[in-house]
Amino acid sequence: MSRRSLISEALAASLNDPAPAPVPASDASPAAPRPNFTNKRLEAFGEAARIVKRPTIRLKPSECSIWSGNARDYSLLDEHRLHSLIDSILAEGGNRIPAVVRRTPQGELPYELVTGTRRHWAIAWLNANHYPDIELIAIIEDLDDEAAFRLADIENREREDISDLERGANYKAAVDRFYGGVQLRMAERLKISKSQLSRYIALTEIPPLLVSAFHSPMDLQAKYAEKLLPLLRDPTARGKLETAADQIASEQSFRRSGDEQPIAGSEVLARLLKAVTAKGRVQKAAIAGADGATVGQVDKDQQKLLTLTLMPSDLSTDDILEALRPVIEQAKIMRARRR
Known part of the structure; x- marks a missing residue:
């Protein structure tokens, strides 16, 4: 089953599939297996189904602001990246899977987009490029920020075009904003392992x-x-x-x-x-001017990185540059050979 189908099923389930009644303590198995990754994922989809309800509405992308709590960077979206989605929406006359929005009574626009950033961008692009009648199909839901974050995360985990760095930055902001800085609490709410969450957040420390x-x-x-x-x-x-x-x-x-x-x-x-x-010997060579006097030294390490050291000299700037010219030309030749 495709990723989009999994999300669609979770959204379509809504209230038609109520949560199962808890098992009485006397009937519970004492050796219940630990939930694996698949079970955790299904639980997450069940959470989405309980959060999201019908009916759908049609609206223009221009009526929605983009919620800042979503992991996806809207500014990185473009026609090339979304060409398949644009073609699909054009063929079907709209987005098959509804986006999720919430009302913003105090906002400049009437709605805020919680999930469906790619669909929003694609339809906005189509509206601006000869298809003004295509509208965004959406569900209005009354969600607080933490519930909106969890719902957006469920959908985004099924997307392959969100970088780990985007996820990490999103998780890092959310753990402080919604979970008091406690990663374990956040991992339990998202139905993912603490180690997986930690890896994503750690990625944001790379300069x-x-x-x-x-x-x-x-x-x-x-x-x-x-x-x-x-x-x-x-x-x-x-x-x-x-x-x-x-x-x-x-x-x-x-x-x-x-x-x-x-x-x-x-x-x-x-x-x-x-x-x-890598540990290797650094190669050294003197740099001589036209009169044979030493101008400086060039060091080349195993990574073929060159370090130039100039020594005090009475030579003019032009003479020094002329002495460096063969070193620079040789470096260009070495780079061309590596390619």
Whole structure:
């Protein structure tokens, strides 16, 4: 069954399937199995079914503001990323799975979108591109922020186009906002393991410089935090990671400009770790000016990173730059060979 079908079933169940009556203590099995991941997920869908009720309404995307508590970054959505959804909505004349909104009596717009961010964006795009009559099908529900967060999380867990970093930032904000900073309480409410929740939140501790080494935030997986964070706490290792990340980010930018394949996330991680663990001899060479006098020194490590050290000299700026020219040209040749 598709992810969308699972969400659809959960929403369609509504009040038609009341929660089962509790089992009397005398009939309960003393050795009840621990709930596994699938059971927890089904419980979460049951929670969604109890939260969301009928009927549906039709409205314009312009009537809705976007709730800030959703994990998805609305600003990152575009036509290319949502082309399949746009085609589907156009073919069906609307969104098959309703979005969830709540009324905002004190807001500038009458509704606030809780779930259905991609559907909202796609229909807004269609409205602006020759299809003004397509409306957003939605359910109005009276939800507090914590219930809205849980409902949005249930739907977002079934989406593959939300990065682990987006989830981590969303969870980090929610654990303080709704659960008093207690991750265990939040994990129990979301029906996920505390270790899984901790991995997502830990990902937000990775500094932007290291994030920039990855072609896209989608490439930065929650499990990478377990390997990178301990190294980031060591000042020496952190420096090596940041140097390697800066070089990788430059390569990623170069590849994007030339429409080349980006460096995969797993390879980025491997290169970052190698920058810390590799132990090799540093090659040194003197840089001489036109008169043979030493201008400086170039050091090349195992990662082929070059470090230039200039010495005090009476040479003019132009003479020094001329002495550095062969070093720079050689570095460009080495980079071209690696590609």
